[in-house]
Amino acid sequence: MKAMLSHELGGPETLKLTELDTPAPDKKQVLVRVHAAGLNFPDTLIIQDLYQMKPPRPFAPGGEIAGEVLAVGADVREFAVGDRVLGLCAFGGFASHIAIDAAQLIKIPDEMPYDEAACLIFTYGTSHHALKNRAEIKEGEQLLILGASGGVGTAAIELGKAAGARVIAAVSSEEKAQFCREMGADETIIYSLDMDSREAQKAFTTQIRKLAGGDGVDVVYDAVGGPYAEPAVRALAWQGRYLVVGFPAGIPKIPLNLTLLKGSQIVGVFWGAHTLREPMLHAQNMADLLRLYANGAIKPRISARFKLKDAAAALELMMTRKVMGKVVVEIT
Structure with a gap:
């Protein structure tokens, strides 16, 4: 698998495209083949150690993803291989694969493109x-x-x-x-x-x-x-x-x-914090959003797209506050 990793404290220029072993999901996790990752302002902060969460290095930024389930852990019952999902991962999204807790994933309808799904949750x-x-x-x-x-x-x-x-x-x-x-x-x-x-x-x-x-x-x-x-x-x-x-x-x-x-x-x-402290309310809110999307009341506006190798440029764009709508890293 490939990932854009933060090996050292700094700006987007410090990220490096790295080849890694594809992770195996533990018993409560799901392995997702990431098709798209949405960019958000915290992605620019986390690589500078300016965010509330400071993951150990090396790590990939990217807090929301959409993709396809490749494998499920032994205790996972709500997902199966081939399911289309979106997920909130805090970090790790700028990668071709991610092992993520099943509780952090939501199934998406077939008619929702991966790029729009990756821009919905955050x-x-x-x-x-x-x-x-x-x-x-x-x-x-x-x-x-x-x-x-x-x-x-x-x-x-x-x-x-x-x-x-x-x-x-x-x-x-x-x-x-x-x-x-x-x-x-x-x-x-x-x-x-x-x-x-x-x-x-x-x-x-x-x-x-x-x-x-x-x-x-x-x-x-x-x-x-x-x-x-x-x-x-x-x-x-x-x-x-x-x-x-x-x-x-x-x-x-x-x-x-x-x-x-x-x-x-x-x-x-x-x-x-709301998603962790009030998981039932969060689930209700996500169901609301999927209904609003299906009804055409909401639709993510994607203004720029970048390949995984160009994720640093995507973050630079975010840091200049020139982004209108959403920016997506598409992972092929």
Whole structure:
């Protein structure tokens, strides 16, 4: 088998295509021939030891995969050779084969391509958990999405619309705004790349309130953080919910008096921990997503594809924040 391995701490340039022995699954595992691996921002962090999980080296990044079952362990009953599956693996996905716990896999329908399956679980899982379980979003509410053109952002657009919300997508360029409109966003905001000044932050809050009307937005989905967070919190309506999804722009400091004045909530979204702590709820959410996919309400938008040997270039693209929708490593 082949894998793109992180042998040393560093950026994408440190990854090396390596030939390895194909693993044999243990009694609770399944051996999967990987056809596609979806890229996510944590893949850029884990190779730099900046992620919560720090696997021993050498390891392959890649947290979500789709492929075909080649072998099953002695205790595995729910999968058989030939099954088409997607899986959440945290790392190890940038490889031609992976031995993975059966509990981390989900069967996929024949009509779902492997590339789309490899882009479903992480971004849509995060956004569905955020909007459904953490924000309890309701039909007719207004949803502001920061970083709306990225993987979790585009998933939030589709899921927000599926829930009956009015979606405002906030992005950094007109190209990204057009992409979000194509994804179904009702309104778009192009925010400044320089948000450090109080004037820029006030202008951003004003933009949000103008588009939202009334008291402001009911839910903020923040996958950006940094100086963009406080202006979004200030634009919350009474009893609004601010979802902490990620902070590639930095960890924000939010004045807590704003939550008192608005009766609002700051709600953490740690989807990885949710899948482990609430497995039944996670299973229900994944069933929701497969139904939404079958109904045409959601469909991963793949903007770039790379071969396994070019996985480092894929990660470089992710690190520049130029990705719109999803990026896939296709493994042939």
